[in-house]
Amino acid sequence: METLEKVLTPEEQFQARIDADIRIEPKDWMPDAYRKTLIRQISQHAHSELVGMLPEGNWITRAPSLKRKSILLAKVQDEAGHGLYLYSAAETLGTTRDQMLADLHSGKAKYSSIFNYPTLSWADMGCVGWLVDGAAILNQVPLCRTSYGPYARAMVRVCKEESFHQRQGFEVMQTLCEGAPVQKEMAQEALNRWWWPTLMMFGPKDADSPNTAQSMNWRIKRFTNDELRQKFVDMMVPQAEFLGLTVPDEKVKWNEERQAYDFGEVNWDEFWAVVKGNGLCNHERLQARVDAHEEGAWVREAANAHAAKRAAREAVAA
Amino acid sequence: MSATLPETPATSVPAAAPNQLFPFVLQLADTSLILAHRLSEWCGHGPVLEQDLAMANIALDMLGEARSYYQYAAELEGQGRTEDDLAYLRSAVEYRNPLLVEQPNGDFAHTILRQFLFDNFHYHLLRKLKDGPNAQLAAIAEKSVKEAAYHLKWSSEWVIRLGDGTDESRKRLDKAIATLWRFGSELTTPTATETALQEIGVLPDYAALLTEMQAHTEHVFAEATVPLPAPVFAQLGGKTGRHTEHLGYLLSELQYMQRTYPGLTW
Ligand SMILES: [Fe+2]
Ligand SMILES: [Fe+2]
Ligand SMILES: [Fe+2]
Numbered sequence: 001m002e003t004l005e006k007v008l009t010p011e012e013q014f015q016a017r018i019d020a021d022i023r024i025e026p027k028d029w030m031p032d033a034y035r036k037t038l039i040r041q042i043s044q045h046a047h048s049e050l051v052g053m054l055p056e057g058n059w060i061t062r063a064p065s066l067k068r069k070s071i072l073l074a075k076v077q078d079e080a081g082h083g084l085y086l087y088s089a090a091e092t093l094g095t096t097r098d099q100m101l102a103d104l105h106s107g108k109a110k111y112s113s114i115f116n117y118p119t120l121s122w123a124d125m126g127c128v129g130w131l132v133d134g135a136a137i138l139n140q141v142p143l144c145r146t147s148y149g150p151y152a153r154a155m156v157r158v159c160k161e162e163s164f165h166q167r168q169g170f171e172v173m174q175t176l177c178e179g180a181p182v183q184k185e186m187a188q189e190a191l192n193r194w195w196w197p198t199l200m201m202f203g204p205k206d207a208d209s210p211n212t213a214q215s216m217n218w219r220i221k222r223f224t225n226d227e228l229r230q231k232f233v234d235m236m237v238p239q240a241e242f243l244g245l246t247v248p249d250e251k252v253k254w255n256e257e258r259q260a261y262d263f264g265e266v267n268w269d270e271f272w273a274v275v276k277g278n279g280l281c282n283h284e285r286l287q288a289r290v291d292a293h294e295e296g297a298w299v300r301e302a303a304n305a306h307a308a309k310r311a312a313r314e315a316v317a318a
Numbered sequence: 319m320s321a322t323l324p325e326t327p328a329t330s331v332p333a334a335a336p337n338q339l340f341p342f343v344l345q346l347a348d349t350s351l352i353l354a355h356r357l358s359e360w361c362g363h364g365p366v367l368e369q370d371l372a373m374a375n376i377a378l379d380m381l382g383e384a385r386s387y388y389q390y391a392a393e394l395e396g397q398g399r400t401e402d403d404l405a406y407l408r409s410a411v412e413y414r415n416p417l418l419v420e421q422p423n424g425d426f427a428h429t430i431l432r433q434f435l436f437d438n439f440h441y442h443l444l445r446k447l448k449d450g451p452n453a454q455l456a457a458i459a460e461k462s463v464k465e466a467a468y469h470l471k472w473s474s475e476w477v478i479r480l481g482d483g484t485d486e487s488r489k490r491l492d493k494a495i496a497t498l499w500r501f502g503s504e505l506t507t508p509t510a511t512e513t514a515l516q517e518i519g520v521l522p523d524y525a526a527l528l529t530e531m532q533a534h535t536e537h538v539f540a541e542a543t544v545p546l547p548a549p550v551f552a553q554l555g556g557k558t559g560r561h562t563e564h565l566g567y568l569l570s571e572l573q574y575m576q577r578t579y580p581g582l583t584w
Binding site for chain 2: 060061063064065068070083175179180182286298300302303306
């Protein structure tokens with residue numbers, strides 16, 4: 001073994017550990033590109049949790065029953081918790097929350113584009129839980145086995161809560177679909193708006209995703225974008241049918257040979273427009289985060305100033 | 319301070335009590351709901367992620383407490399109304415929350431001071447109710463008092479941080495005091511309903527609560543290096559349905575779905 005280690009470069013040793021499914025921990029040597037890619041991926045994920053609070057937060061004050069209000073608030077609160085775990089996981093790679101937030105606010109760092117769509121009716125709370133959290137689960141469950149230890153452990157905690165999120169979303173949809181005609185229409189209208197954007201959550205087509213191969217090699221990604229998109233369609237089309245809703249894609253059809261659903265092409269122009277900042281809510285989502293941060297500056301300063309005064313007093317006393 | 323309540327078993331509450339009990343339980347329910355609603359408006363917009371979480375957490379506790387009270391109120395009324403009927407289908411003049419909790423969030427200092435004034439009353443009230451003669455109220459209070467203790471700790475610590483923080487935080491806290499202090503006394507000023515319940519021992523004497531509340535306030539303000547505010551003219555009325563203009567807007571948002579789509583299940 002010793003001789004083998006001597007002939008392997010650090011990169012090769014690192015890759016050998018990954019191939020053997022041995023977790024990489026913060027103090028282990030890692031290639032710079034691995035570190036940078038992970039910081040980008042984890043912080044984007046954390047930002048998505050944070051910005052993701054806004055479209056659902058938009059309905060907390062208007063939820064139609066006390067029970068729904070309480071479930072929705074608990075769900076959005078979970079997302080804040082996910083943000084916290086993920087920012088902490090990213091910090092183990094040598095960045096800081098302040099730096100990550102500065103990158104979010106300047107537009108340098110991205111977050112999931114899905115949150116740049118507006119939530120216009122109560123049924124959107126159903127669609128977001130059912131479809132958006134559903135897509136997030138498909139993306140995230142494989143990350144519980146990702147190569148970087150702190151990220152994998154954060155994802156285990158996150159995924160436990162995500163399944164509750166999806167269930168409550170589905171239940172909102174089911175209640176609407178079993179309700180009055182006006183409720184069923186509300187559900188269908190929301191599905192019409194959310195279906196395609198959720199398919200976009202898996203990212204560009206594999207052919208247009210040049211980093212996928214490296215990420216798969218590093219096991220910080222375990223399925224390609226197109227594989228996940230297919231899984232999602234295969235999972236959701238029967239659920240929509242169960243609800244009595246129609247997915248807004250005429251090309252959706254079971255393919256006996258592939259044992260999977262065929263489906264139409266995502267509107268990639270829209271996808272890139274939203275990624276580049278031109279979705280309906282890009283401006284206000286980011287502005288809401290910047291405003292909260294700037295308007296909260298005096299609070300954070302006061303807390304720091306008080307902690308310093310207290311520490312100084314305790315030092316004198318001791 | 320120990321409870322001043324008589325050791326009466328729940329079954330021997332005088333027969334007149336339910337008439338006073340229903341409006342009082344409704345008052346507790348409205349109070350918790352309206353403050354939970356205000357706190358939930360912060361969700362996603364807090365000054366720092368940890369405090370966003372803390373406010374959502376307190377809002378959730380208070381919403382849970384409100385639901386317990388509404389369910390009990392519906393039972394007391396016995397007219398087949400549900401928790402949602404009571405919360406969503408009553409107008410502002412029928413709401414019984416004190417004026418304090420309907421005041422807008424303002425900046426974080428306003429939210430903190432509003433919370434502190436409320437928590438200081440809420441915690442001390444629940445401590446008495448949990449040992450009181452009404453079994454349902456005692457059960458709700460038993461659960462909520464633990465949460466309320468945490469809420470009071472949280473808001474007290476923030477009053478101290480803001481008071482003894484920076485010049486700016488102190489200025490903002492002073493402004494919040496100038497705006498909100500006048501709404502504090504309503505909490506411990508009994509209405510006719512509350513007086514009737516105090517007379518039969520279902521509710522504690524608020525004078526006893528005030529002593530404990532005052533001691534806590536003095537302690538927190540001293541730590542915060544903020545002089546105790548001078549007494550101001552007390553604004554009353556919320557508990558008898560005479561509200562500030564803010565409540566109507568809050569309810570139009572809260573009740574939007576139920577008013578737009580009457581009679582449906584969600
Ligand atoms: Fe979650
Ligand atoms: Fe999440
Ligand atoms: Fe979620």
